[in-house]
Amino acid sequence: xLDEQLTAFTIAPVWERALALLQAHPKREILIxxxxxxxxxxxxxxxxxxxxxETRAPGTGVIIRNLSPELSALVPDYxxxxxxxxxxxxxxxxxxxQLGYVTRRKMRQIGNWLDFIxxxxxxxxxxxxxGNPIRWRETLDIAAEAGANAVPIVLLIGFLMGVIIAxxxxxxxxxxxxxxxxxxxxxxxxxxxxGPLMTAILFAGRSGAAFAAQIGTQKVNEELDAIRTFxxxxxxxxxxxxxxxxxxxxxxxxxxADVVGLFGGALVLIRFDIGLYQFYYRLLSVxxxxxxxxxxxxxxxxxxxxxxxxxxxxxTTGAGATAVGLSxxxxxxxxxxxxxxxxxxxxxxxxx
Amino acid sequence: xxxxxxxxxxxxxxxxxxxxxxxxxxAIGYGSQPILEDLWFDVExxxxxxxxxxxxxxxxTLMKGMTGLQRPLSGxxxxxxxxxxxxxxxxxxxxxxxxxITYQSGALFGSLSVLENVRFPLDEFTRIGLRQRNLIARxxxxxxxxxxxxxxMPAELSGGMIKRAGIARAMALGADILMLDEPSAGLxxxxxxxxxxxxxxxRRRLGFTFVxxxxxxxxIFTIADRAIMLDAESRGIIAMGSPADLRDRSQDPRVRxxxxxxxxxxxx
Numbered sequence: 001x002l003d004e005q006l007t008a009f010t011i012a013p014v015w016e017r018a019l020a021l022l023q024a025h026p027k028r029e030i031l032i033x034x035x036x037x038x039x040x041x042x043x044x045x046x047x048x049x050x051x052x053x054e055t056r057a058p059g060t061g062v063i064i065r066n067l068s069p070e071l072s073a074l075v076p077d078y079x080x081x082x083x084x085x086x087x088x089x090x091x092x093x094x095x096x097x098q099l100g101y102v103t104r105r106k107m108r109q110i111g112n113w114l115d116f117i118x119x120x121x122x123x124x125x126x127x128x129x130x131g132n133p134i135r136w137r138e139t140l141d142i143a144a145e146a147g148a149n150a151v152p153i154v155l156l157i158g159f160l161m162g163v164i165i166a167x168x169x170x171x172x173x174x175x176x177x178x179x180x181x182x183x184x185x186x187x188x189x190x191x192x193x194x195g196p197l198m199t200a201i202l203f204a205g206r207s208g209a210a211f212a213a214q215i216g217t218q219k220v221n222e223e224l225d226a227i228r229t230f231x232x233x234x235x236x237x238x239x240x241x242x243x244x245x246x247x248x249x250x251x252x253x254x255x256x257a258d259v260v261g262l263f264g265g266a267l268v269l270i271r272f273d274i275g276l277y278q279f280y281y282r283l284l285s286v287x288x289x290x291x292x293x294x295x296x297x298x299x300x301x302x303x304x305x306x307x308x309x310x311x312x313x314x315x316t317t318g319a320g321a322t323a324v325g326l327s328x329x330x331x332x333x334x335x336x337x338x339x340x341x342x343x344x345x346x347x348x349x350x351x352x
Numbered sequence: 353x354x355x356x357x358x359x360x361x362x363x364x365x366x367x368x369x370x371x372x373x374x375x376x377x378x379a380i381g382y383g384s385q386p387i388l389e390d391l392w393f394d395v396e397x398x399x400x401x402x403x404x405x406x407x408x409x410x411x412x413t414l415m416k417g418m419t420g421l422q423r424p425l426s427g428x429x430x431x432x433x434x435x436x437x438x439x440x441x442x443x444x445x446x447x448x449x450x451x452x453i454t455y456q457s458g459a460l461f462g463s464l465s466v467l468e469n470v471r472f473p474l475d476e477f478t479r480i481g482l483r484q485r486n487l488i489a490r491x492x493x494x495x496x497x498x499x500x501x502x503x504x505m506p507a508e509l510s511g512g513m514i515k516r517a518g519i520a521r522a523m524a525l526g527a528d529i530l531m532l533d534e535p536s537a538g539l540x541x542x543x544x545x546x547x548x549x550x551x552x553x554x555r556r557r558l559g560f561t562f563v564x565x566x567x568x569x570x571x572i573f574t575i576a577d578r579a580i581m582l583d584a585e586s587r588g589i590i591a592m593g594s595p596a597d598l599r600d601r602s603q604d605p606r607v608r609x610x611x612x613x614x615x616x617x618x619x620x
Contacts, residue, residue, distance in 0.1 A: 007526045008473075008474065008477070008478050008480070008524070008525045008526045009477070009478065009525075009526075011478075011480060012478055012479040012480045012481075013479075015480060015481070015484055016481070041525075041526025042488060042491065042492055042523055042524065042526055042558075043474070043478070043480065043488050043526060044526075045491065046484065046487050046488040046491050047484075049487075049491065050484070050487060074557065074558065076491070076494075078494070082494065082499065083487070083490040083491065083494055083499060084467070084486075084490040084493070084494075084499055084502045318507065319507030319508070320462040320505065320506060320507030321462040321463075322462040322463040322505075322507075323462075323507065
């Protein structure tokens with residue numbers, strides 16, 4: 001016997017009970033009394049539909065009795081096969097064909113990347129060409145947002161990196177009476193490696209993701225199409241200012257990170273009886289200008305790579321809000337991998 | 353096209369009449385500035401009421417007030433006799449679950465397929481098994497003629513499909529009232545006409561009450577039993593009645609302009 005109402009909030013136990021009943025008595029006719037039933041919603045309709053569609057052996061069917069004609073009319077009688085679609089499974093390929101397919105897809109991705117880099121270079125090339133100048137105002141706005149606003153976090157992380165590195169090295173060096181050499185380690189590590197690397201990772205998380213999300217949202221909103229139909233080039237209009245801004249601000253942020261990192265190291269070494277003057281003069285004697293320049297060159301390269309990856313991810317965003325999120329996430333992950341790979345190449349080129 | 357007095361429906365099988373929504377002296381706006389004030393009207397069970405008016409007159413704001421999404425400056429909205437304005441959070445949530453709402457953009461969740469979107473309210477608020485929830489969602493999609501699109505993502509749908517999927521999702525929890533905010537906005541005439549047909553079909557088959565915000569004349573004449581017209585300048589209702597009555601009998605120049613598709617001053 002069904003209750004007075006079958007609605008979304010009351011139907012779950014009724015449905016479960018009915019299914020259990022059908023399963024428990026496969027060889028008996030099931031009678032369901034609907035004489036009290038007065039109110040159903042879409043869930044109730046689906047329940048009655050499923051009972052009516054139940055296929056059992058002759059003489060063991062489901063009979064719904066005393067269902068009012070008004071409610072009965074609400075229950076559709078189309079076959080269950082009309083409901084929904086089943087996703088088509090992709091055709092299975094032999095392993096060798098699959099390998100070729102994946103290789104071709106990867107080669108195409110690499111080709112698209114090379115096209116993008118070529119487009120950027122082509123746009124960047126004629127810097128002085130009249131009528132198509134660099135959009136310096138946008139470049140400076142982006143530089144301010146991505147650079148100036150990132151200074152506090154870069155200072156904090158740079159300082160802590162200096163403190164941690166100095167402390168960890170000094171603890172070991174003290175055992176050998178070689179605390180003075182900690183200055184060499186902190187100086188070279190901050191200028192050549194940690195300064196640019198940490199700054200770039202922060203920049204990737206903060207601005208690389210933002211570039212991808214901004215341009216991705218513009219793509220979803222068809223703003224990129226509007227830019228193109230105005231006869232403007234999205235690479236020149238959107239990508240180039242970001243590339244230039246990144247190449248400008250990441251080295252500047254790296255200088256900040258270097259300075260506060262060294263300062264943090266110097267503060268730690270006071271605890272190990274090395275004064276600030278001693279730190280300063282030792283630093284000048286062991287660190288060369290080349291260390292600073294290699295670090296800044298790395299930083300500029302990292303900046304260009306992060307901006308390029310962020311912009312490219314934005315330009316290739318699919319449709320919908322989810323695609324924008326995926327682009328931003330992808331930009332950060334690819335940027336960090338790229339930074340580490342580039343750092344390895346720099347190490348081979350300049351340190352080997 | 354009013355319903356007969358004893359029309360039985362899925363949501364109201366006994367066919368009893370009486371307002372399902374009552375708007376009582378409502379004033380609503382942003383900050384302390386009212387956009388609309390002193391609104392009084394009822395929505396009868398099983399009727400299709402259209403709220404119309406020029407852009408910016410407060411149609412969507414009124415809809416937000418009626419659904420409890422925006423607190424009015426004063427006045428009250430009763431859903432089946434219960435105030436949604438004064439209700440405690442639990443009662444308000446219960447009352448809102450009885451309202452199926454679709455938004456101008458469709459507001460489908462971009463990370464879920466069409467089937468998952470329609471199933472979402474059932475997943476969140478019921479203990480019905482997954483296979484049964486899928487069946488319910490598929491039947492709702494079949495009802496709005498989207499059976500073929502269940503595996504598609506919202507980004508792959510056309511404007512009309514998004515609106516219809518939104519309607520299917522709004523119906524999932526057995527709402528008594530469907531509130532549609534500009535369902536035909538941005539749709540081509542054929543798709544808009546199909547959507548109107550879906551609305552009429554849903555009312556005929558399942559007896560839903562509809563409150564539809566629109567300014568599409570074709571839609572208004574196709575679906576509306578009754579229309580209320582809002583006006584930005586007077587911040588209130590300037591006309592109420594059947595669309596044909598408003599068009600043919602209203603003496604208000606703003607109403608006549610709206611129905612005759614004429615701007616304030618004809619071009620020289």
